Amino acid sequence: SYSSLPCLNEEGQTFVLPLVGKLKKQISADPTLCPEYPSSLGLAEFTKRATEFALGKNSLALMENRVFGIQTIGCTGAVRLGAELLKHWYNTRAAWCGPVYLSSPCDGNIFEAAGIQDIHYYFYWDAKQRDVCVEKLLADLEQAPEQSVVVLSASAHCPTGADLSEQHWALIIQLMMRRRLFPFILLPVQGLCCGDLQRDAWPVQHCASQGMELLCAQSFSHCFGLYGDGVGNLLCVLKQSSLLSAVQSQADRLVRALWARPSVGGARVVATVLSNPEEVKHIVERCMLIRERLRERLRLLGSPGCWDHLIKQRGLYCCTGLNGQQVEFLSKRRHVYLLPNGCLNVSAINSSNLDYIAESIHLALTSAL
Numbered sequence: 001s002y003s004s005l006p007c008l009n010e011e012g013q014t015f016v017l018p019l020v021g022k023l024k025k026q027i028s029a030d031p032t033l034c035p036e037y038p039s040s041l042g043l044a045e046f047t048k049r050a051t052e053f054a055l056g057k058n059s060l061a062l063m064e065n066r067v068f069g070i071q072t073i074g075c076t077g078a079v080r081l082g083a084e085l086l087k088h089w090y091n092t093r094a095a096w097c098g099p100v101y102l103s104s105p106c107d108g109n110i111f112e113a114a115g116i117q118d119i120h121y122y123f124y125w126d127a128k129q130r131d132v133c134v135e136k137l138l139a140d141l142e143q144a145p146e147q148s149v150v151v152l153s154a155s156a157h158c159p160t161g162a163d164l165s166e167q168h169w170a171l172i173i174q175l176m177m178r179r180r181l182f183p184f185i186l187l188p189v190q191g192l193c194c195g196d197l198q199r200d201a202w203p204v205q206h207c208a209s210q211g212m213e214l215l216c217a218q219s220f221s222h223c224f225g226l227y228g229d230g231v232g233n234l235l236c237v238l239k240q241s242s243l244l245s246a247v248q249s250q251a252d253r254l255v256r257a258l259w260a261r262p263s264v265g266g267a268r269v270v271a272t273v274l275s276n277p278e279e280v281k282h283i284v285e286r287c288m289l290i291r292e293r294l295r296e297r298l299r300l301l302g303s304p305g306c307w308d309h310l311i312k313q314r315g316l317y318c319c320t321g322l323n324g325q326q327v328e329f330l331s332k333r334r335h336v337y338l339l340p341n342g343c344l345n346v347s348a349i350n351s352s353n354l355d356y357i358a359e360s361i362h363l364a365l366t367s368a369l
Contacts, residue, residue: 038264040255041248042071042233046267049274050218050233054187054201061208066241070251071262074230075188075219076110081234082184082215083114084254086149089247096182098148101141105341106151107158120144125160130309130321132160134168138175146180154216155200156189159343161313169203173210183207188219189316204235213239220270222316229266287316290349297358304365316347326364334360 041047047069051062061067072078083100090096100111103124111119122144123136141150152172155163164172176183185207190200198205207214216235220226236247255261288311295307310318322330322342330336336357338344349357 038261040252040261042069042262043264043267043271046231046264046271047071047233049271050220051235053190053274054204054216054218054233054235055208055237056198056201056205059205059208061237064241066238066244067208068236068244068248070234070236070255071267072217072230072232072234073259073262074221074232075186075217076232077230077259077262078217078219078232078234079110079184079186080114081251081254081258082217083111083116084258085215085234085236085247085251086182086184087114087116088254089250090182096147096149098145100149100151100184101144102151103153103157105159120148122150124157125162125319127321130162130319131312132157132162132164132168134164134171138171141172141175141179141181144179144181147182149182149184150176151184151186152203154185154187154190154203156314156316158186158188159317159319159339159341161316161318161343161346162309163314164203166202166206169206173203173207173212177210177212183212183214185214185216187216189222190218208237211239213237220266224266224270224273226266226269229263231263231266231270287346290346290354291318293354294346294349294358297355298361301358301362303358303362316345317343318346319343320361322361322364329364329367330360334363336360 050071051067051069052059055062055067059067070078070081072081086096086100099118099120100116101120101122102109102111104121105125106121109119122140123133125131126133126136144150153163157163173183175181185204187201187204204214204216214237216237218233218235220231220233221229224231234251236251238244238247291310291313295310298307305321309321313319320338320342322338324340327338327340327342330338334356
């Protein structure tokens with residue numbers, strides 16, 4: 001369905017048209033939906049759908065009623081609320097008392113804004129191999145103190161686009177259980193990596209199936225183009241159902257201090273689309289096709305190096321392997337803008353600019369800078 005393919009707005013952000021716009025109009029015109037004062041924890045139908053989306057409807061944790069979701073202002077809001085919960089709830093219960101470990105590289109550090117100063121980094125991206133270095137990652141986590149929080153990306157790692165395999169995840173989770181480390185999992189674009197909702201969320205589901213307590217930050221802003229609404233969900237999986245009301249009460253107090261109440265408009269759109277998750281597969285197919293075409297253009301141009309990593313990485317972002325000078329050349333000479341570390345938003349490439357971008361990358365690699 002062409003209607004579910006990503007487009008770009010003037011700021012280069014991805015959005016899905018006209019599917020989302022059509023749903024917004026239908027929802028706003030629905031006479032059965034009266035204006036309401038939403039709960040601070042968000043739209044119940046949305047948090048229910050988002051929680052099932054991550055854990056699967058048959059999750060044991062769901063059946064045992066030790067799971068709940070909180071609607072947040074995008075993924076950033078979910079991470080911030082999770083950091084506040086760590087500081088105000090988990091810390092008092094001694095479920096967490098060590099440092100927070102982030103991947104190197106990572107997309108910003110929200111934990112410091114929550115007043116958490118003890119931040120460490122574990123090795124993730126090997127720039128020479130253009131892939132994840134699992135051996136160094138495991139070695140760093142092996143040295144982490146017990147009850148440390150480890151922030152891990154379930155899929156579509158930002159900014160590299162390089163993800164861990166299920167075998168690697170199994171090793172990491174085994175280590176975390178043995179070392180008593182607390183998982184804080186990021187799930188920013190579930191379904192946009194391989195088109196399979198269950199595969200993208202497998203790390204979350206596997207952790208929950210092992211009886212681990214965890215936090216998971218979900219975002220639906222990229223998938224649905226709801227940047228103005230900022231639709232996210234913080235998923236909390238607890239050890240015991242008896243803790244549920246206490247954690248919800250603490251979360252309610254924190255939300256009231258952070259943003260009072262989330263917007264329900266975008267959440268209604270997401271809840272509606274999640275009832276038919278097949279739609280997201282079309283977006284994945286387009287992103288993978290763009291990756292394959294970019295690799296082929298670079299090969300035909302005779303660009304130095306191997307570009308197979310473009311199709312091995314998944315999600316909306318990929319790490320090209322370009323250095324700082326080459327990125328600067330692209331921005332100043334060709335007006336192609338990447339992150340300073342060479343990461344590129346794949347969804348910004350289309351049939352109109354694909355050749356120009358490939359030629360620009362080729363020139364950045366072959367010109368005397």
